[in-house]
Amino acid sequence: MSSRPVVVIVGAGFSGLLTALHLASDPGGPQVRLVERAGVFGRGTAYSTANPDHLLNVRVANMSAFPDLPDHFTQWLAGRSGWSAHGGFVTRGIYGDYLQDLLRDALERLGADRLLLEQDEAVDITPAGDGRWRVRLALGRELAADAVVLASGVLRPAPPAGADPGLFASPRYFADPWSRADRLAAETGDVLLLGTAMTMVDAALTLARPGRRIWAISRRGLLPRAHAPVAARPPSPAPGGSPLAVLRQVRENADRFGWHEAVDDLRPHVRSLWGRWSPAERAAFLRHARPWWDVHRHRLAPSVARQITAMARARDLTVRAGEIQSLVPVGDRIEVVWRPRGGLATRRLSVSAVVNCTGLLGDLTQTDDALLRRLLSQGLIRGDALRLGLEVDAASQPVGRDGMTRVGFHAVGPLTRGGVWENTAVPDIRVQAADVAGQISRALTRAAAA
Structure with a gap:
């Protein structure tokens, strides 16, 4: 029996791992003790594909799992065969292999006294x-812990507005693109x-x-931009001030250096600006920018x-800005009514399937995650005022309904x-x-010395 303090981490995706x-x-x-309800540890949703x-969507040079070892991932790739880079980018499945290698190596080095996997x-x-x-588990066991880390990962998107209640029971509605990935890939029409x-x-x-038409609709119809080579140069001065002031500075830098460089210059300062x-x-x-x-x-x-550009040019993919008014299953089809952005008249589509790609849920009042609801x-937790997720303090400790944090509880x-x-x-x-x-290691060391 280990005499060490115990930390339970709930969720074994990237952040928990x-x-x-x-x-x-x-x-x-x-x-x-790493608790994971899915059958695979380490990959999470993003890297299981x-x-x-x-x-x-990040170059391999910046994908090390460890901030103090920036070349760790590239060195791992150098010792591995059977992969290829696409202009400095590799598949997410390869990155999942990397994460599982890290986990496998840790288990071999440390043994069960230090790292245990709990599939529950x-x-x-x-x-x-x-x-x-x-920490109570679904199979009935209870784990005692000196500290707990909540690492639930990405929550399933919120149900779409205007959806008929029958949509959610339809096999032609995919509430999460990853939950039935094989079924989605086999979809026709x-x-x-x-x-x-x-x-x-x-x-x-x-x-x-070939021959399939894919429609994509969002409020603004904006597509992610592409990476591009950037020139090495000293970074611009740290921005400051209100969101409007920062926007002006970014625009000035974009005019001087290009928007890729302007956004990259801002990235290291985002957390401090937000704070x-x-x-x-x-x-x-959030509302404007x-x-x-x-x-x-x-x-x-x-x-x-x-x-994506080739699909759009071939009209295999049509991207539109607008709002969904209704989604109604009718037989083996889903009838869609939507209104283009800035317009008054509605338009109609008839499709064989609808996939919710609206991204991670932030409003915890809408989550179907049983643990978070509990x-x-x-x-013990509450949503943040802007409905982005949990309210946490500067130490990543969840804030409870009473406005207080709890020692030994992190996210x-x-x-x-x-x-x-x-x-x-x-x-x-x-x-x-x-x-x-x-933070957890230092707190446990102080507690042991007290």
Whole structure:
């Protein structure tokens, strides 16, 4: 029986795995129990795809799992055969292999006394009253922990507005493009994709077939931009001020250097800017600038952008700006009524399937995740004011209904966007995972010395 303190991490996607590896790599650190309800540890949703057209949207040079070892992923690739780069980008499946290699190596080095994999679903997390925590699993076991990390990953998109209740029971509605990926790939006939961002691109590449028409509709009809080579140069001065002031600075830099460089210069300062902005300034940014920021910040690999452009030119993919008015299943079709942006008259489509590609859910009041709903009902967590996810403090500790945080309770990954804004890509999450692991290790060391 281990005498080490125990940390339970709920969720074994990228953010949970990285936090576990940092904690377990400390020789005097805790025992880590990694709980995952899916059958695979380490890959998560993003890196489980085997589709060769699904590429990383970040160059390999910036995809190390560890912020202090920037060449770690490229060195791993150098020792591996059977992969190819597409202009500096590799498939997400290859990156999933990398993450599982990290996990496999950690298990071999550390053994079961330090890192344990629990294939089960966490259904409840409660304070134990003695400064510790209890994590109850679906199969009936209960894990005692000195600290708990919530790493639930990306939540399924919210149901579309205007949908007939019968839509959700229809096999022709895909609430999540990844939950029935094989069934989606086998779908025949024309398809409507709700949303036009990165998830839509993945779904369109999965569905592409000769003779098939794919429609993609979002409020603004904006597509992600493509990566491009950037020239090496000193970064611009750190921006400051209100969202409007920052926008002016970005535009000035874009005029001087190009928009790719201007956005890249801003990225290291996003978290500090977000932290300084008032709630009203954050809301103004989300209302006016967020769609444009997203398509310039989250870019496509050039080869993927070329595929999407070719599909659009061939009219295999039609992207439109507008709002869905209704989605009604009728026989083996789904009848769609939508209104183009800026127009009054509605238009109609008849498709064989509808796929919800609107992206990760932020409004926790709409989540169907049983654990999050349980934590909300207990008051251990609450949604942030802008409905981006959990409300967390500067230490990534969830804020409860009473406005307080709990010692030994942390969260990592996209759920914490409300506190930091940019926290969906590897370069951002790896920093947070290392930071949270360090906080937990230091707190456990202090407790042991007390």
